Amino acid sequence: MNSIVSQIGDLAEAGERMIERLRRKAFLPDSRKGLNVRIGIADAAQLLGCSTNRIRMAEDDGRLPSPPTSETGRRLGYSIAELLHMRDVLGASPQRASLDAPAIIAVQNFKGGVGKSTVTTHLAHYFAVQGYRVLVVDCDSQATTTTLFGFNPHFNISREETLYPYLSIDPTQADLSYAVKRTPWPNVDLIPSNLELFDVEYELAAAGSDGQSVLAARFRKLKQGLAELARAYDIVLLDPPPALGTISLAVMQAANALLVPLAATTPDFCSTVQFLSMMDQVLQQLVGAGISLDYNFIRLICSKFDSNDPSHAMIRSIMEQTFGPALLAVPILDSAEISHASLRMMTIYELEKPIGTAKTHKRCRANLDEALGQVEQLVRQSWGRVPPAREEEVFDAAG
Template identity: 85%
Template sequence: MPEKHSIGSQIGDLAQSGEKMIERLRRKAFLPESRKGLNVRFGIAEAAGLLGCSTNRIRMAEDDGRLPPPPAGDNGRRLGYSIEDMLNMREVLGASPRRASGDPAAMIAVQNFKGGVGKSTVTTHLAHYFAVRGYRVLVVDCDSQATTTTLFGFNPHFNITREETLYPYLSIDPTQADLLYAVKHTPWPNVDLIPSNLELFDVEYELAAAGADGQSVLATRFRKLKQGLTDISRNYDVVILDPPPALGTISLAVMQAANALLVPLAATTPDFCSTVQFLSMMDQVLEQLTEAGIAVDYQFVRLLCSKFDANDPSHDMVRAIMEQSFGPALLPVPILESAEISHAAMRMMTIYELEKPIGTARTHKRCRANLDEALGQVEQLVRSTWGRVDRIDEELVVNG
């Protein structure tokens, strides 16, 4: 029988070997500088659709000098508009979707205690969906497993220190008074990230060891995270929180700090049962928080079916059960299972970052259209909390 220390050594070796492989994959994916880049561009028709205006309006703005034309390639053809170009176009043409100064930023917690539901995938795709549409987005990785941080192109083991996570702000002996220190820029000009790594879990240990004074310490930490996020959210329209998939101190603090809850779940019986348990547990916890004087208020609570296979009869059956159980709280459009999403994740990317399809053009187009529709449901919920309605598409008006 092997000794305990040898088992520990073996596990440590496995972890170290895995971390080295992640770094190798990251370097291969982000050559030549080993830094994630963003080279996606939009044609004029797609740009007009995103801005809610006509292609003629864009061309007129380019003709009269208000907008620069997109660069041309070696063959003389226009290369399309970058994300930076799109943001500038929104400002010049008055097509920015930003919230009004009196509207609070949407602070959406993407949470489920069941693993494998695509929580981090939904988080990153939701962030990039909002970014494409011109919103200012902050993603806060509160999970020490740091999958979201990895998908944004950072290696949590090699690139992120504990001092760059939420730890210096939430620890028993904090060294930071606000969260500005932790904000990192990403390749997206309108998406920032507060990263995570394994050492963030130290917060859980410290608070568990707080002793008899634990309850007051916990309450203080809950209020502190909410205050810090509220302060920093002044610079953003949407804040997306990715908490740990467990009922710990950080998860509870995130649940209290958020003003909206999005629960992803897959269309399987175990996922459905686990999600019901999660909701039941959340109900009890929120009741206890309220009794302790810690306010929790959500502008919306929705469930989003992810990894849905329309060709699997069992998925249809489970989704029907979800509809009967959750009613309108279940968003009507699920995220479809797609090899394109899996292939993009292998490159530490989302569908919105791909310059060209990985699989067939048809598969990519279908996947992108589904994501736009599914995540657009969340956008409309956010806009409704601001009292905003859908913008009218000028192209549709002109063409009847």
């Protein structure tokens, strides 16, 4: 038996070493993930909701610096940081008003393989490109989201840098500010995770007869800690474990919105129905125990959808009949571009150039913008607002 256990340990160590090798290869020369994507003036104008002429005028009169140029004089486009500055100068920031509550969205499904962490990371980067201030909280000890942000949970992250010191039976931190890390994105921060976060589950399970009160205290504490931290952000994205454990329940109670990704397969559909049924029972028990729950919206989003697969179309139709308007109208398409980007520990929004064909990349990006834009609309509706109007729309309406 010991030899089998030792073999599992050897396999785990070999896997961790390979992940570190892949990470170093992806993030050379200094093994730190960077953000080198640049946005052309036409795309920048679309994101800012203005004309390219307005941007050029601001550059001409000195309100905005011109983007760097290549040796041949070609404009290289704007960095994300420069785009954020442009939003401030041109009054195009989508940030919430001070009285608007930050959106705290749990991306949850108990079925593995639905792309939960991939959806979370792409959603974070989508919101970042749109100009929002984003905090991502990796609550899953598998730490896939942490990895996608360029950190190796085994080598780079200690238990003291996760939620553990705040949620443990004997906490050493009074608030969550200690855990916030900067990412390559100037407007996205991360609270990372690693395998040791699972110790919280063990500790609470071992709490004995006092376990129920300890559990309730942890629920209140996570909600309070995230609410305090969220004051500096517009969007908080929570990636909980794909299981009904203590941390998952605490996350569900701390969130004010729920997004459930599910793939267009029969097992995923059936599993998601079971997830919703289980959540209904558990949440009713939490409410009965005096633990408050209040969601601005609950939506399901179909992920990894293959429009060329008849079985996917059939299951998608069943989803629409079952969930009605709770299912977002635009699914996230299955794309080799997303898979290739994930292999490089990146999202589509971080790619400097297409990995596959330009057509495939453009189609993938357009789909993600449309699919994830549905979540942005829900957030803005919760703030009592709609997406900002573009200049052209205002002029057309005036005409």
